[in-house]
Amino acid sequence: MILESLSSLMAPMPLLAVLLGTVSGVVIGGMPGLTATMAVALLIPVTFTLDPLIGLVLMGGVYCGAMYGGSIPAILLRTPGTPAAVATALEGYPMTQQGRAGLALKVSVIASCVGGVFSTIILLILAPILAQFALTFGPPEYFLLAILGLAGLVSMTDEKTGLIKSLISGIIGLIIAVVGTDPISGMLRYTAGLTDLYDGVAFMPVLIGMFSISQMLTLTGKKSVVDNAELVTEIKREPLPKGIFKFISMGSFTGTLVGILPGEGATIAAFLSYNIARRRSKKPELFGNGNPEGIAAAEAGNNGCVGGSLVPTLTLGIPGNSVAAALLGGLLVHGLIPGPELFTTYGPMTYAFIFSLFIANIIFLILGLYMAPYFARISLTPTELLIPVVCLFSVLGSYSMNNSVLDVFLCLLFGVGAVLLHKTGFSLGALILGLILGPIAETGFAQALIMSRGSAAIFFESPQALALWLITFLLLVPPLLNIIKKHRMKSA
Amino acid sequence: MTKRFAELLLLGGFLVLAVLLYNSTAAYPKFVQGSTAAYVRFLAICLGVLCLAELFITSKNKKKEQDSQTAALNMAEAPRRFWGLCILLFIYAASFEFLGFYLASAIFLPTAMLLLGARKPLHFGVTTIGILLFVYLVFEKLLGVFLPTSSLFG
Amino acid sequence: MKKLLALLMALVFAFPMYAMAEYPSKPITIVVPSKAGGSTDTTARIFINAAKKYWNGANFVVQNIPGSGGQKGFEAIARAKNDGHTIGLIFTTQIVSHVVSKRARYTLDSFHVMGNCVDDPLLIAVPKESPITDLAGFIKAAKENPLTVAVNGIGSDDFIAAKKFEKKAGVEFNLLPTKGSTEQKALILGNHADASIMNLSQMQAQHKAGTARVIALLNKERSQVLPDVKTAAEQGYDVNMTATRGFVAPAGIDKDILAKLDDLLVKVNNDPDFIADCKKNVYSRLPMSGADYRTYLEGLQVETQSFYDKNPW
Structure with a gap:
């Protein structure tokens, strides 16, 4: 069966489809405001007429490519093309400022590829078993997963932002996430009667504002993104840092695991693995100032989600995110019902699709490695041209997500606000983390209490829940001890 | 305005926010008082306590005031360009639905470039036309993204 | 100046004319x-x-x-x-x-x-581990102990269907609002909720694959997609929702x-x-x-x- 699927894939048409899908995926992922979902939706009516395999591999290519593409502008311009690339921007952009964009891009593409390939291998071998594991996660476990993510707030602390300030930033993020419809009662909260806010403050515009617009405003006082343009040529051929693969594998593992949970996104995967890398690094003081280890973990994490999210999609018909949902639609159209049959009766098609993901990963690896030095030159563009263009795409991106002018204003307000918060020492990363995890935390908390009819014991019942408590605890203790130790040293 | 003052102002603002948020939860329907309302109350309390703690610590450190704390809050290295770009961006966003995307952008791009110190006419033309063409081809033609059209004409 | 004004006027009037074209x-x-x-x-x-x-x-x-x-x-x-x-x-x-x-x-x-x-008619689905196999069993269980029933958000078709069913059968559910069908599927397949009211297209594949069980279709006729599933009316509760x-x-x-x-x-x-x-x-x-x-x-x-x-x- 494997051979059969390989031979059906190794024809010119499917290969061309993978190539086309991947390349357009990278472009789409790289533009803020264009999402892989848009592209995949456009492909759906096309897939009716195409051979099912061609349609599927096209979608798969777009999915893989877009996940990687988001990191390119994140590194070069601090403008995440996809929300999942925020963590990459935290480390990648400082590297660009130091003139090391070439290395940052290289690390990101290698980590993306490894993450993607690893998760696809998992999908190939362990899909049915892991799907069962994913199902054991219910609302209480999702709430604890959010808590685990929020534990990362503590590690967002560095010299510039104290512990309390980063906690305050995180809570502000959680509070912003409260705006919108109450998930349980359906009541509208703090929406000021604006229909655009009924679904909550849109995530992407805030992100673009806080990262991209704020950075462009700050750049008005500079000649180019890179502090010292002469450095660029000097460290052009910087080798990969030693020990980077430890972080790539850590990220791949975390990303795949989080991706398998239906409904959890690549953004959370990237942040979680970024925080774990920060904990495990021997040079944690470099984090936030351009540490390739952070890029490696974050990118491996969000690409690990690709294969991971397909596990519940293919085995159970539960799509992990909107791209997977569109893919599922494509499967159903051709009468392929997710479940065990997909791996037996329809095996040749399914396996060919999975193998095409490997090819997609290799394609963007080659593309990324080859293009990295050219992309890196973008960082040398003079600001008088760069700023207007990036601003235009930021505004366009925040508009086109929801066709909302209000979102554009939100983006700009958060942009100016972010400059102020940054200057007064509040952590933007922490705020974003709160904003991402807020809805999951609240819904999980409230749903769990409905299930248990008000008893909080539900958060301590399942072994999964206990394991999550333990990991949170383990992640929390060392930094806290560290902070207390430092505090004592200071006062002594 | 010193950096310290700005910080105190922000913390004070957050404190007010915490109180308002806490009070607002009373208006939630009864059957969510134990779930979502409790969650929002918890957030409000956390924010309040943390702000108070930060205020307490900053006031304690008052004696060994560092230079960085008393320095003026420097939002921008080039204030004219910074605030100019801010205002320009808001005007751009506001003109979006009135002028339509293309016209608004065709005005915004050169103005912003001029503000930031570009002087070569070739740059203005090539960048503006190139970007708008790219948006038209990729966003509108290829992916069918809807861009605001002008309400001025038809 | 006058000429310019006239030209402008002409343009303004010409636009609607243009729009009147076929x-x-x-x-x-x-x-x-x-x-x-x-x-x-x-x-x-x-x-x-x-x-x-x-x-x-x-x-x-x-x-x-x-x-x-x-x-x-x-x-x-x-x-x-x-x-x-x-x-x-x-x-x-x-x-x-x-x-x-x-x-x-x-x-x-x-x-x-x-x-x-x-x-897209609605249906009632239960986890495959559940002892409930038909509406009679479902209502019996609901009367003993309020069942946790997952629905899409408040005010959605699922929610109204649940309310209609409560009224008809004289039971009360412990309603669990979710963010959409993905979450509902995960709750049912993972046996976290007692039942879910959702659309046919969202659960038909799982029923066919045997990972969940549809106990009733809230429609006048049986569906060609799942011909083995009885309608609610056939089982004595005339609740229809689509x-x-x-x-x-x-x-x-x-x-x-x-x-x-x-x-x-x-x-x-x-x-x-x-x-x-x-x-x-x-x-x-x-x-x-x-x-x-x-x-x-x-x-x-x-x-x-x-x-x-x-x-x-």
């Missing part, structure tokens, strides 16, 4: 009030595939305006210019529940109802244009390719004329209002 004079926008890739979106796209055959040279484009349970999209349709170049899809019960909950900036009168296309997806145009369009649009929908509804595409997507067709669909919507609004009055959200 309909359709430009691409027709179909507003889809949900995300790209969803089932409503797919309905629009297969509609276009078929519609192109009947209107030679006409172009259709899909504009996705997701958000707030479709409300943003519905409002956009109601607000759109009534020159016939913008039409839109609506889905129930959200279209009326926003009106009922006083949030909508539209009423049913803001639209000209063109007619219905497809529908999610319809139909087309509307903003109110106030020229009569001739409306006649053209209505005619197009009728043609597409009977088009063999469209029927084939629906079958591929497991959509059940429910063609309704504009007048019939309007009556249906009005009835649904009255019904939803009665639930809202009892327990507002």
Whole structure:
């Protein structure tokens, strides 16, 4: 069966489809405001007429490519093309400022590829078993997963932002996430009667504002993104840092695991693995100032989600995110019902699709490695041209997500606000983390209490829940001890 | 305005926010008082306590005031360009639905470039036309993204 | 100066003239009030595939305006210019529940109802581990202990169906609102909720694969997709609920244009390719004329209002 699927894939048409899908995926992922979902939706009516395999591999290519593409502008311009690339921007952009964009891009593409390939291998071998594991996660476990993510707030602390300030930033993020419809009662909260806010403050515009617009405003006082343009040529051929693969594998593992949970996104995967890398690094003081280890973990994490999210999609018909949902639609159209049959009766098609993901990963690896030095030159563009263009795409991106002018204003307000918060020492990363995890935390908390009819014991019942408590605890203790130790040293 | 003052102002603002948020939860329907309302109350309390703690610590450190704390809050290295770009961006966003995307952008791009110190006419033309063409081809033609059209004409 | 003014005047007047040219004079926008890739979106796209055959040279484009349970999209349709170049899809019960909950900036009168296309009946699903196999067992269990029943958000078709069922069977559920069918599926397949009320298209694959069990279909007839599932009426509880997806145009369009649009929908509804595409997507067709669909919507609004009055959200 494997051979059969390989031979059906190794024809010119499917290969061309993978190539086309991947390349357009990278472009789409790289533009803020264009999402892989848009592209995949456009492909759906096309897939009716195409051979099912061609349609599927096209979608798969777009999915893989877009996940990687988001990191390119994140590194070069601090403008995440996809929300999942925020963590990459935290480390990648400082590297660009130091003139090391070439290395940052290289690390990101290698980590993306490894993450993607690893998760696809998992999908190939362990899909049915892991799907069962994913199902054991219910609302209480999702709430604890959010808590685990929020534990990362503590590690967002560095010299510039104290512990309390980063906690305050995180809570502000959680509070912003409260705006919108109450998930349980359906009541509208703090929406000021604006229909655009009924679904909550849109995530992407805030992100673009806080990262991209704020950075462009700050750049008005500079000649180019890179502090010292002469450095660029000097460290052009910087080798990969030693020990980077430890972080790539850590990220791949975390990303795949989080991706398998239906409904959890690549953004959370990237942040979680970024925080774990920060904990495990021997040079944690470099984090936030351009540490390739952070890029490696974050990118491996969000690409690990690709294969991971397909596990519940293919085995159970539960799509992990909107791209997977569109893919599922494509499967159903051709009468392929997710479940065990997909791996037996329809095996040749399914396996060919999975193998095409490997090819997609290799394609963007080659593309990324080859293009990295050219992309890196973008960082040398003079600001008088760069700023207007990036601003235009930021505004366009925040508009086109929801066709909302209000979102554009939100983006700009958060942009100016972010400059102020940054200057007064509040952590933007922490705020974003709160904003991402807020809805999951609240819904999980409230749903769990409905299930248990008000008893909080539900958060301590399942072994999964206990394991999550333990990991949170383990992640929390060392930094806290560290902070207390430092505090004592200071006062002594 | 010193950096310290700005910080105190922000913390004070957050404190007010915490109180308002806490009070607002009373208006939630009864059957969510134990779930979502409790969650929002918890957030409000956390924010309040943390702000108070930060205020307490900053006031304690008052004696060994560092230079960085008393320095003026420097939002921008080039204030004219910074605030100019801010205002320009808001005007751009506001003109979006009135002028339509293309016209608004065709005005915004050169103005912003001029503000930031570009002087070569070739740059203005090539960048503006190139970007708008790219948006038209990729966003509108290829992916069918809807861009605001002008309400001025038809 | 005068000449310039005259020229400007001429231009201003010329524009409407230009727009009066034969309909359709430009691409027709179909507003889809949900995300790209969803089932409503797919309905629009297969509609276009078929519609192109009947209107030679006409172009259709899909504009996705997701958000707030479709409300943003519905409002956009109601607000759109009534020159016939913008039409839109609506889905129930959200279209009326926003009106009922006083949030909508539209009423049913803001639209000209063109007619219905497809529908997606609701069903009751339980985890495969559950001892419940039919409605009788379901109600017995519910009377002993309130069952946790997952629904899509408040005011959705699932929610109204649950309320209807509660009323008919005299039981009370411990309702668990979720963010959508993905979450509902995970809750049922992972045995976290006792039951879920959701759409046929969302659970049919799982029932066929044996990972979940559908115990009743809330529809008048059995579905061709799952012929083994009994309807609720067959099991003694006459509760019917379906999610319809139909087309509307903003109110106030020229009569001739409306006649053209209505005619197009009728043609597409009977088009063999469209029927084939629906079958591929497991959509059940429910063609309704504009007048019939309007009556249906009005009835649904009255019904939803009665639930809202009892327990507002």
